[in-house]
Amino acid sequence: MLKLLRFLRPYRYMVAMTMFFMLLQSLANLYLPNLMSHIVNEGIVKEDTAYIWRTGGWMLLVSAVAAALSVAASYLASRSASGFGMRLRSSVFSHVERFSLQEFDKHGTASLITRTTNDITQVQQVLNMMLRMLVMAPMMCFGGIIMALSKDAELSLVIIVAIPILALAIFLIGSKGIPYFKAMQGKIDRLNLVLRESLTGIRVVRAFNRTEHERERFDRANEDLTATAIKANQIMAGMMPVMMLMMNVTSIAIIWFGGLRISAGHMQVGDLMAFLQYAMQILFSLMMASMMFSMVPRASASAVRIHEVLATEPIIVDREKPDPSGAGKGGQVAFEQVTFRYPGAEKPALSELSFTARPGQVTAIIGGTGAGKTTLVSLIPRFYDVESGSVRVGGVDVREWSQSELRSRIGFIPQKALLFTGTIADNIRYGKEEATDEEVRHAVSVAQAAEFIASMPDGLDTVLAQGGQNLSGGQKQRLSIARALVRKPEVYIFDDSFSALDFKTDAKLRAALKQETGDATVIIVAQRVNTVMDADQIIVLEEGKVAGIGTHRELLATCSVYQEIVKSQLTEEEIA
Structure with a gap:
């Protein structure tokens, strides 16, 4: 005492x-x-x-x-x-x-x-x-x-x-x-x-x-x-x-x-x-x-x-003099022989992962439950530190950035949509405090949330219950996406953020995102093949390892794990 x-x-x-x-x-x-x-x-x-x-x-x-x-x-x-x-x-x-x-x-x-x-x-x-x-x-x-x-x-x-x-x-x-x-x-x-x-x-x-x-x-x-x-x-x-x-x-x-x-x-x-x-x-x-x-x-x-x-001293701390020298490749994200294990775990959650997600491209990550998809994207904003290898954003190891600077470049939409008590506008401005009303409305429009917000009595000034309990799962996901969009980051991470959307809304949202995020690096974690099949690059994970990298067509021809996922979700006609 x-x-x-x-x-x-x-x-x-x-x-x-x-x-x-x-x-x-x-x-x-x-x-x-x-x-x-x-x-x-x-x-x-x-x-x-x-x-x-x-x-x-x-x-x-x-x-x-x-x-x-x-x-x-x-x-x-x-x-x-x-x-x-x-x-x-x-x-x-x-x-x-x-x-x-x-x-x-x-x-x-x-x-x-x-x-x-x-x-x-x-x-x-x-x-x-x-x-x-x-x-x-x-x-x-x-x-x-x-x-x-x-x-x-x-x-x-x-x-x-x-x-x-x-x-x-x-x-x-x-x-x-x-x-x-x-x-x-x-x-x-x-x-x-x-x-x-x-x-x-x-x-x-x-x-x-x-x-x-x-x-x-x-x-x-x-x-x-x-x-x-x-x-x-x-x-x-x-x-x-x-x-x-x-x-x-x-x-x-x-x-x-x-x-x-x-x-x-x-x-x-x-x-x-x-x-x-x-x-x-x-x-x-x-x-x-x-x-x-x-x-x-x-x-x-x-x-x-x-x-x-x-x-208890945090394991993840900023270096005394963060040195993001060499940054200049926009929001390029590169994994170089990354291995990571949770404390006390017997085997790594990720093993020797290597890939590059480039600006202007959509990189999708797919795999079975427990394959390590969420763990992978958690390393980018440095929620955890790698055991070996390195994760680079803009050509610089994330450990060289200050945490605030690194995360200011990232728009993260978590797997479980989390909203705070307050108005819808307040929740969207959580991504960018000084966002104008026009920027908020634009983000809402791109996130396909304008229609259901307009139907509410107070529109953007509608007060949300704790955790957004007065919204559906899909509505919460769209507001989470709008919160990231208003920030206009260099890297977008969608961690299974389309799972609660119907196929029609999912398609419209991805089409709008393609125009909105043209120069940014987009990383999408998804369970549905329909969500990832149009990506420029698909990374297939199995038990924390890369089972295949390529486009939808390339993986159908070369990756057995991806073939199994596709066959479990699409009909023969859809695959053809």
């Missing part, structure tokens, strides 16, 4: 003022019992009303100052902790944005969400408490002991006996509860994962009538978390009764032995009352420490999880 305190640095003056105010408040609280003892000993016993009023006024003033200091300290502590949480969340989010897909695979999306929200909230809450208690608890404890000794050193033996017993009880209870608090964060991750999968996949869940199964899966994760939370809180719940028992037993002992000392003339009544209050302050400070003790383990577990994210 200490490693995260650097995010508190901008608020160090607020933290210092918080601790200073808490110090003054503690001194004020320690001074009040002393004033009260004087009222009893000097005012009530001697029947000096004027002294009672005068000292009582001082008590009211000290109490008012202590209250004001407490409010000010609480305000500053809350401001500091909230600022800490804000900066930490921002830092984690910014750091996660730099992750490659490999780091996302390692941590998991659900876990990253939990760490950015729940875990940071846990640390923020404990920090808020610590800023106030870090000074107050020790000050009240040690200050109370000193003041108690000043009133009656022999009676202080009661406190000296009570403190170790209470501290031992707190330690034993806390040490049993800590493992459960640590386990809770992992179980929250699991609950978030199940919830996220169930909600995002609600259509599939209902289509296969698996609602009850998902409810049971959620209940199991929920019950697991609840059982752990109950166990942890059951253990920690024993702390308060133990503390109250010790406080009451200590009070009885102080009153009993104090009464004997008053009878013997070694102590005054006012001093006994003050001593009792000091004892309560000491034990109350231990109670505050125990509350922190119960919260810190969970916050520490959260802090470790947050630090794991911040300590």
Whole structure:
């Protein structure tokens, strides 16, 4: 947790003022019992009303100052902790944005969400408490002991006996509860994962009538978390009764032995009352420490999880001085003996791939499921780095480009169309923020989306639901294509982006794209032969290797894998 305190640095003056105010408040609280003892000993016993009023006024003033200091300290502590949480969340989010897909695979999306929200909230809450208690608890404890000794050193033996017993009880209870608090964060991750999968996949869940199964899966994760939370809180719940028992037993002992000392003339009544209050302050400070003790383990577990994210260095980083020297071949994409494997995989997903996709040409990639088509195009915008060989864009190894410069040259349409909450125009401008209305309308027209957009009440200003849930699959794909078109990149990558389109729309869209992307490099990943047969170059993949390269006619004559794909989709008449 200490490693995260650097995010508190901008608020160090607020933290210092918080601790200073808490110090003054503690001194004020320690001074009040002393004033009260004087009222009893000097005012009530001697029947000096004027002294009672005068000292009582001082008590009211000290109490008012202590209250004001407490409010000010609480305000500053809350401001500091909230600022800490804000900066930490921002830092984690910014750091996660730099992750490659490999780091996302390692941590998991659900876990990253939990760490950015729940875990940071846990640390923020404990920090808020610590800023106030870090000074107050020790000050009240040690200050109370000193003041108690000043009133009656022999009676202080009661406190000296009570403190170790209470501290031992707190330690034993806390040490049993800590493992459960640590386990809770992992179980929250699991609950978030199940919830996220169930909600995002609600259509599939209902289509296969698996609602009850998902409810049971959620209940199991929920019950697991609840059982752990109950166990942890059951253990920690024993702390308060133990503390109250010790406080009451200590009070009885102080009153009993104090009464004997008053009878013997070694102590005054006012001093006994003050001593009792000091004892309560000491034990109350231990109670505050125990509350922190119960919260810190969970916050520490959260802090470790947050630090794991911040300590994870992205594998894909820009070189210190990106050197795209030699760039001048437009958007030409070349794979040179590329081999790539996913972390932990036994065999490569791609092996010794070599081909060139040239500007002004359409390069199509086809193959069976698991052949490595999506993996191949993911290497171009450098979502992953190759194991060996090189991927070149514009004649330069993609590792030489800065990631932002490289990706600014690419229009990527993913396999699964993803839209963001906002208007249709906002989603299209995601590809080019400064795009004019005319550019947006042109992109929509080329993407064959103008007709269905015109039928909507607000046209381009129609607000989309989260993920574009109020659109069909084909409509979402066309908007994703428009988002790439408005960018006018040098390289277009269509990762199976026509799968949800009917044949008529598919044909019209490809015809419009041919005119729009004339000078760019176009790479199309597809399952349908009809989508790729007109390409200038078709690359056939089989188990991560190139099975053939050529035009439709050439591959029909030379590539058995391509022949099988064609025969499975087209009739004899269509092939002829």
